Amino acid sequence: MSDSNTTIEQLREVVRRFVEERDWRQFHSPKNLSMSLAIEAAELMEHFQWIDIAESRRVVDDPAKLAEVRDEIADVLCYLLALANELNIDLATAIRDKMVKNAAKYPAEQSRGHYAPPAEREKD
Amino acid sequence: MSDSNTTIEQLREVVRRFVEERDWRQFHSPKNLSMSLAIEAAELMEHFQWIDIAESRRVVDDPAKLAEVRDEIADVLCYLLALANELNIDLATAIRDKMVKNAAKYPAEQSRGHYAPPAEREKD
Amino acid sequence: MSDSNTTIEQLREVVRRFVEERDWRQFHSPKNLSMSLAIEAAELMEHFQWIDIAESRRVVDDPAKLAEVRDEIADVLCYLLALANELNIDLATAIRDKMVKNAAKYPAEQSRGHYAPPAEREKD
Amino acid sequence: MSDSNTTIEQLREVVRRFVEERDWRQFHSPKNLSMSLAIEAAELMEHFQWIDIAESRRVVDDPAKLAEVRDEIADVLCYLLALANELNIDLATAIRDKMVKNAAKYPAEQSRGHYAPPAEREKD
Numbered sequence: 141m142s143d144s145n146t147t148i149e150q151l152r153e154v155v156r157r158f159v160e161e162r163d164w165r166q167f168h169s170p171k172n173l174s175m176s177l178a179i180e181a182a183e184l185m186e187h188f189q190w191i192d193i194a195e196s197r198r199v200v201d202d203p204a205k206l207a208e209v210r211d212e213i214a215d216v217l218c219y220l221l222a223l224a225n226e227l228n229i230d231l232a233t234a235i236r237d238k239m240v241k242n243a244a245k246y247p248a249e250q251s252r253g254h255y256a257p258p259a260e261r262e263k264d
Numbered sequence: 265m266s267d268s269n270t271t272i273e274q275l276r277e278v279v280r281r282f283v284e285e286r287d288w289r290q291f292h293s294p295k296n297l298s299m300s301l302a303i304e305a306a307e308l309m310e311h312f313q314w315i316d317i318a319e320s321r322r323v324v325d326d327p328a329k330l331a332e333v334r335d336e337i338a339d340v341l342c343y344l345l346a347l348a349n350e351l352n353i354d355l356a357t358a359i360r361d362k363m364v365k366n367a368a369k370y371p372a373e374q375s376r377g378h379y380a381p382p383a384e385r386e387k388d
Numbered sequence: 389m390s391d392s393n394t395t396i397e398q399l400r401e402v403v404r405r406f407v408e409e410r411d412w413r414q415f416h417s418p419k420n421l422s423m424s425l426a427i428e429a430a431e432l433m434e435h436f437q438w439i440d441i442a443e444s445r446r447v448v449d450d451p452a453k454l455a456e457v458r459d460e461i462a463d464v465l466c467y468l469l470a471l472a473n474e475l476n477i478d479l480a481t482a483i484r485d486k487m488v489k490n491a492a493k494y495p496a497e498q499s500r501g502h503y504a505p506p507a508e509r510e511k512d
Numbered sequence: 513m514s515d516s517n518t519t520i521e522q523l524r525e526v527v528r529r530f531v532e533e534r535d536w537r538q539f540h541s542p543k544n545l546s547m548s549l550a551i552e553a554a555e556l557m558e559h560f561q562w563i564d565i566a567e568s569r570r571v572v573d574d575p576a577k578l579a580e581v582r583d584e585i586a587d588v589l590c591y592l593l594a595l596a597n598e599l600n601i602d603l604a605t606a607i608r609d610k611m612v613k614n615a616a617k618y619p620a621e622q623s624r625g626h627y628a629p630p631a632e633r634e635k636d
Contacts, residue, residue: 141356141357141360142273142354142356142357143271143272143273143276143354143355143356144271144272144273145271146271146272146356147267147268147269147270147271147272148267148268148270148271148272148275149266149267149268150356151272151355151356151359152267154359154360154363155359158363158366158367161372162370162372162375162376162377163376163377164375164377164379166377167379169317169318169320169321170312170320170321170323170324170333171312171315171316171317171320172317172320174305174308174309174311174312174320175309175312177305177308177309177340178302178305178306178308178309181298181301181302181305181340182302184298184301184302185298185299185301185302187298188294188295188298191295192295193293193295193296194293196293196294196295196296196298197293197294197350199294199351200294200350200351200352206351206353209294209351209353210351210353210358210361211358211361211362211365213344213347213348213351213353213355213358214355214358214359214361214362215362216301216305216340216344217344217355217358217359218359218362218363218366220337220340220341220344223337224337226321226324227323227324227330227333227334227337228324229330229333229334229337230266230267231267231275231337231338231341232265232266232267232270232274232275233265233266234334234335234337234338234341235275235278235279235338235341235342236265236278237334237335237338238335238338238339238342239278239282239342241335242282242342243282246286248285248286251286251288252286252287253286253287253288253290255288255291
């Protein structure tokens with residue numbers, strides 16, 4: 141099992157089964173799950189709170205730290221998959237559709253090396 | 265392209281290419297990406313801020329609202345994939361490993377219908 | 389010492405002294421403090437994650453729970469004051485100025501019982 | 513009106529009146545307000561998302577940027593005051609009590625220049 145041979149649907153099924161075995165769908169309203177997602181995202185952020193940008197890049201070389209970060213990333217993804225399950229949202233097509241919008245907002249040529257879209261940079 | 269026939273790696277590659285075409289890896293430190301993830305999670309939460317739990321479940325039947333929520337979910341997932349790319353974290357194994365821990369913390373039988381783990385409920 | 393006889397400046401001074409005694413201004417960049425604020429806000433939210441709206445109102449009658457929530461609110465406020473200290477922002481005038489904008493966006497008469505501003509409600 | 517001559521209670525009263533004139537207490541459950549607080553904290557964070565730590569310190573010298581940040585800080589504070597109003601929490605004593613705990617966790621001498629408490633640093 142790795143990202144190369146696992147479909148999104150297979151991961152969704154892992155989460156779906158875990159939730160159903162515990163009868164947790166009663167708690168999994170979209171409102172609650174959106175809170176859970178934000179809470180787990182904050183726990184992930186906590187690992188980078190006091191370090192600077194360069195140091196945060198070196199986390200990839202720190203196995204103990206990386207293992208903690210990896211667990212938090214898994215938590216965020218679990219809640220994201222649980223929310224997609226509740227709302228019947230296909231994530232692959234959601235990403236593809238959003239990427240079309242993003243590509244229009246951030247054309248590759250004019251966006252090279254700029255994080256603000258061309259439209260906003262003109263204002264400055 | 266759908267969740268049933270798309271691997272995690274294929275989605276990661278979509279994000280990787282988008283980032284590289286714009287020379288954005290310079291902004292994509294784990295510190296910054298963890299902030300982005302939390303920001304997008306908050307934008308998702310905004311759709312459920314003032315409605316109650318029952319109403320949040322009915323979003324699945326409101327195509328206009330659901331389309332907005334779907335876009336926010338895609339944003340969260342994009343940043344999660346970008347972060348996994350920067351940190352070389354395999355998400356399928358990260359989820360599997362976390363689920364083993366979760367299953368130990370929340371045994372199915374004792375957790376049915378409870379969102380707090382058995383260990384914490386005993387304290388009350 | 390209570391909210392009736394404590395000025396904002398006095399609270400700011402409490403935080404300022406705590407930070408300076410520990411030589412922590414080196415960590416207190418606005419970027420880091422904005423992360424801290426979001427992290428503490430998420431910890432506060434955790435207390436309301438799985439309960440419904442009515443139950444969250446009853447926290448006021450649950451002394452043990454209320455004490456935990458009170459500690460989290462204090463954490464959020466500490467970081468907010470630390471950030472105001474770093475940026476030399478007067479909070480009393482910031483609130484007053486923002487309230488003028490809010491009153492224009494949400495005129496009292498048209499906003500009674502609606503959480504969306506009149507301009508947005510017209511679109512629906 | 514400035515932080516030196518404004519009490520916390522006076523700011524609370526500004527928010528209380530705004531909420532009551534709009535009949536908004538019906539939306540102001542602690543659950544909803546904790547979400548609002550996290551959402552506004554994320555909007556504040558957005559201003560520091562892509563800049564580095566040094567650049568975030570220079571926001572204090574950029575009047576246009578500072579005005580935007582000031583508005584976001586006011587939003588966070590408004591929701592914090594609204595939540596304190598709903599839960600009848602005195603903020604001055606909440607801060608004082610939390611500071612006593614913080615001072616025990618982070619003794620000034622052993623904490624100079626360290627953001628992690630002594631107890632955690634020993635583990636490393």
